[in-house]
Amino acid sequence: MSIALQILLNDEEIDGKKTVYVANRDIRCEYVPRHKVSTFKSDYVAVYLLIGSDEEQGDLIYVGETEEAAIRLLNHDKKKEFWDYAYFFFSNTHNLNKADVKFLEAKIYQAIKEAGRYKLENASIPKESHVHDIRQSELMDMFKTIEFILGGAFNLLPFKKVDLQLEVNETKEKINHLQQQLDELEKETFYMTQKGADAKGYLLGEGKKFVVLKGSKTASIEKAANSFKEISAATNLERLKKQGVLQEIDGYYQFNETHIFNSPSGASDLIYLGATNGWKEWKNKEGESLEKLRE
Structure with a gap:
């Protein structure tokens, strides 16, 4: 029915x-x-x-x-x-x-x-x-x-019990799909280049995830916003440093590997070391923001 x-x-x-x-x-x-x-x-x-x-x-x-x-x-x-x-x-x-x-x-x-x-x-x-x-x-x-x-x-299933094997299979499929996106969808690359940063990444799915690519670097550490320590990105930064995802080099943090964030803003907060709106900060080669492209 x-x-x-x-x-x-x-x-x-x-x-x-x-x-x-x-x-x-x-x-x-x-x-x-x-x-x-x-x-x-x-x-x-x-x-x-x-x-x-x-x-x-x-x-x-x-x-x-x-x-x-x-x-x-x-x-x-x-x-x-x-x-x-x-x-x-x-x-x-x-x-x-x-x-x-x-x-x-x-x-x-x-x-x-x-x-x-x-x-x-x-x-x-x-x-x-x-x-x-x-x-x-x-x-x-x-x-x-x-x-x-x-x-x-x-498309939310908070009441449905987790099938661990299914979750593993779905994760593998997502990783394979992500790799295909990274290889094939160069036109969907977005950048952050202000404040000394040099980062690029991809939007996933319906915008709930954002991938920052290996080799990206953050804004200058000494120019981090005073309020940075008060937002969740600061805690995430420390965790990624411990995991080896981020490494301090010449006054910046560099991504040693590609990393998936839960949102564009979660990624941009860490890149600019301060509170940001990722939908406005991430822009393609034509200078169009994520926010403009989803209008």
Whole structure:
């Protein structure tokens, strides 16, 4: 049986806010990339996910519930650094209450924990609220719809358990595919050459990963931003130095091997030794930024 999804681009932008509806289901998802937090106005009862990544810890996720979604998201924008995208799930008929979303929060948390694909960022384990048996059945149907939306609309599988052998095979395929891209897609090379840096790399997939090539070098170490030590790129730099990926040479850091970053900005922060927007800093030979090319 087929299930229809309807996806609305709320900002008329591919990388902007989206609303996802499922045919004959009383639930919708509102997707909010972090740079659109200030424009998110849906202040209703919801269960939600914050998703991001870290160079050391991998994929990260936080599960929450709220009675004031927009206010809660603004608070997370100020206090939680790790996340890049938020996924809020609402009832189309405003048929969710506090007990409902606490029940869903606990079920989602447990499913993610058992699957083991993401590192949970919750400081405490959500407690399942008591709801009537009939309501439990309705909420479990919503849970399945949430799983369907995440997989069908966003290609996210946080509830699906990891098949280790499949993961190994997929990793090998990705490496082979990456090598083909490096060999064949020279026109997709991007550069960073300001501040004394000399780096080049490639965008992978839908922009969630960025490859910096062997031989690239960072900006001058002595010109590193004062705030550099306060951002995650500084921790990543120390880790890559210990692993031998980066080596200090003549006042710069040089890449001794090709390295994959979780985002263009993660790569550009390290190249310029400061907080940056990788979508604006990485440019092709024609001087066009990643941001311009994705418009």
